[in-house]
Amino acid sequence: MENVVPREILIASIARLLDGVRHVAVGASSPIPAAGAMLLRAQKEQAGQPPVRISILGSVEHNFFTNGSTELFDCAGQGRIDAFFLGGGQIDGQGNINLVGIGEYPQSKVRWPGSFGSAYLYYVVPRVILFREEHTPRVFVDKVDFISAPGLSEEGVYRTGGPYALLTGMGLFRFDKEKRGFALESVHPGRSLSDIRGATGFEFDHAAEPRVTELPDSETLSLLRGRVLDELSETYPEFASQMREEIHALQARPKSIS
Amino acid sequence: MLSDIRSMAGLVQKGMKIALPVDYAGVSMAMTSALIESGVGELHIICVPTGGLQVDQLVGAGLVATVETSAVSLGEAGGAPRFNQAVKDGSIRVLDATCPAIHAGLMAAQKGAPFMPMRGLIGSDILRFRPDWPVISNPLSEQDDPVVLIPALTPDIAIFHAPMADRFGNVWIGRRRELAAMAYASRQTLVTVERITDENLLASEMTAAGTLPAIYVDAIALSPGGARPYGLWGEYAPDAAEIRRYASAAKTQEGFAEYMSGQRAEIA
Numbered sequence: 001m002e003n004v005v006p007r008e009i010l011i012a013s014i015a016r017l018l019d020g021v022r023h024v025a026v027g028a029s030s031p032i033p034a035a036g037a038m039l040l041r042a043q044k045e046q047a048g049q050p051p052v053r054i055s056i057l058g059s060v061e062h063n064f065f066t067n068g069s070t071e072l073f074d075c076a077g078q079g080r081i082d083a084f085f086l087g088g089g090q091i092d093g094q095g096n097i098n099l100v101g102i103g104e105y106p107q108s109k110v111r112w113p114g115s116f117g118s119a120y121l122y123y124v125v126p127r128v129i130l131f132r133e134e135h136t137p138r139v140f141v142d143k144v145d146f147i148s149a150p151g152l153s154e155e156g157v158y159r160t161g162g163p164y165a166l167l168t169g170m171g172l173f174r175f176d177k178e179k180r181g182f183a184l185e186s187v188h189p190g191r192s193l194s195d196i197r198g199a200t201g202f203e204f205d206h207a208a209e210p211r212v213t214e215l216p217d218s219e220t221l222s223l224l225r226g227r228v229l230d231e232l233s234e235t236y237p238e239f240a241s242q243m244r245e246e247i248h249a250l251q252a253r254p255k256s257i258s
Numbered sequence: 259m260l261s262d263i264r265s266m267a268g269l270v271q272k273g274m275k276i277a278l279p280v281d282y283a284g285v286s287m288a289m290t291s292a293l294i295e296s297g298v299g300e301l302h303i304i305c306v307p308t309g310g311l312q313v314d315q316l317v318g319a320g321l322v323a324t325v326e327t328s329a330v331s332l333g334e335a336g337g338a339p340r341f342n343q344a345v346k347d348g349s350i351r352v353l354d355a356t357c358p359a360i361h362a363g364l365m366a367a368q369k370g371a372p373f374m375p376m377r378g379l380i381g382s383d384i385l386r387f388r389p390d391w392p393v394i395s396n397p398l399s400e401q402d403d404p405v406v407l408i409p410a411l412t413p414d415i416a417i418f419h420a421p422m423a424d425r426f427g428n429v430w431i432g433r434r435r436e437l438a439a440m441a442y443a444s445r446q447t448l449v450t451v452e453r454i455t456d457e458n459l460l461a462s463e464m465t466a467a468g469t470l471p472a473i474y475v476d477a478i479a480l481s482p483g484g485a486r487p488y489g490l491w492g493e494y495a496p497d498a499a500e501i502r503r504y505a506s507a508a509k510t511q512e513g514f515a516e517y518m519s520g521q522r523a524e525i526a
Contacts, residue, residue: 068435073358111345114329119356120378150381
């Protein structure tokens with residue numbers, strides 16, 4: 001088995017989840033989703049397949065919008081954006097996300113920044129990937145304290161988009177609209193189903209013995225560690241150099257998955 | 259038209275609705291200090307569509323009654339400490355929105371229309387706490403199709419920073435069209451700039467396309483480096499270390515006061 005740092009598994013998983021998209025938008029401070037999108041773009045280019053467009057919000061380098069910050073939303077509203085990432089201070093089993101705060105509203109005990117564009121993009125972007133590295137019961141709750149954007153809508157409500165998958169530091173879930181909840185698809189190396197159950201405040205479907213998340217192959221790793229990290233360091237220099245150090249440390253002590 | 263920062267700050271009156279841009283679009287930090295110095299209170303801040311350092315400082319200085327926003331944060335430097343504390347204390351009113359709703363409200367005001375319909379929002383707690391945003395059934399649809407109406411959002415004053423103005427009062431905003439959207443919707447627009455050029459920005463097609471014409475601009479003040487410690491596109495990068503220094507100082511009201519008095523000493 002290859003030596004891989006945990007974040008490389010996340011990045012490669014994101015690239016797989018994005019397979020088939022033409023245009024993916026990434027929030028301003030989301031280096032792992034951006035890296036996943038860049039990896040997919042590099043893979044498609046190498047395979048001679050149709051290009052993947054990436055818009056990183058707030059970036060000058062990776063942003064072709066010329067109509068101000070409204071253009072992303074106009075683009076999404078027309079179906080011109082295939083995938084987007086959302087996180088959440090809290091995420092519940094129905095795919096509701098909370099970006100506002102803990103406790104009563106409006107006088108939150110803990111206030112987070114706010115909902116940003118989630119209460120629109122979650123409705124109109126077909127493939128919304130929920131991404132949160134921290135996998136703890138305080139994040140993955142039974143019911144969020146505030147719904148910034150709901151995972152599901154009542155019948156008759158205009159909704160062309162919604163949750164597609166949930167990727168955390170422990171595992172990968174798919175969202176099942178029919179069953180109105182998440183199903184565990186795979187567990188990252190070094191983690192177990194019982195770890196995930198213990199860290200998740202909601203019920204989810206799973207196989208008796210869920211499979212292990214696929215590791216990136218050597219071709220993927222060399223793209224990721226080369227071209228993708230170079231591209232990433234233009235927008236996220238600190239993150240890219242941190243990744244390089246982790247990879248370097250790993251290569252210095254072989255046969256561990258840290 | 260050509261003014262100075264203190265006179266411009268004097269145009270901002272108690273209780274006014276003030277539109278301020280997102281942190282990467284051109285924030286007039288120079289006006290933040292001038293407003294704090296003038297002490298004008300009970301402001302209703304409209305973040306277009308999110309806020310950061312400027313909003314946090316105005317809140318910390320006690321000038322703000324209401325923040326209408328999609329988010330307030332210091333980006334990579336973390337949460338907005340004075341804003342978060344004020345929410346916890348209940349000392350400001352927050353009107354939580356989502357980015358395209360702020361844009362929709364400004365767009366309605368720009369067109370002189372009463373509202374803009376908008377997708378999304380239904381089933382969120384954002385909408386539940388916005389009784390001012392009605393849901394109607396789309397009158398053009400044969401099926402039941404609920405849609406949210408965002409009322410026109412008309413700020414009294416828009417304030418931003420841009421690279422350049424000409425001596426005729428035209429302001430170059432490049433591709434940062436949200437600055438134009440703010441100006442179109444607002445009753446008055448105050449702009450600080452890096453420099454003032456003698457050439458008419460509307461005379462060349464190259465600059466005219468990225469120019470906000472003087473008809474929408476009420477006052478301009480020269481203020482080189484006026485967005486710092488934020489960056490200004492095409493001009494200078496943000497000073498991340500300084501923003502982190504603020505984030506850590508402003509964790510307490512005392513730390514905030516000390517940081518701000520240090521800023522004043524530097525200016526004086």
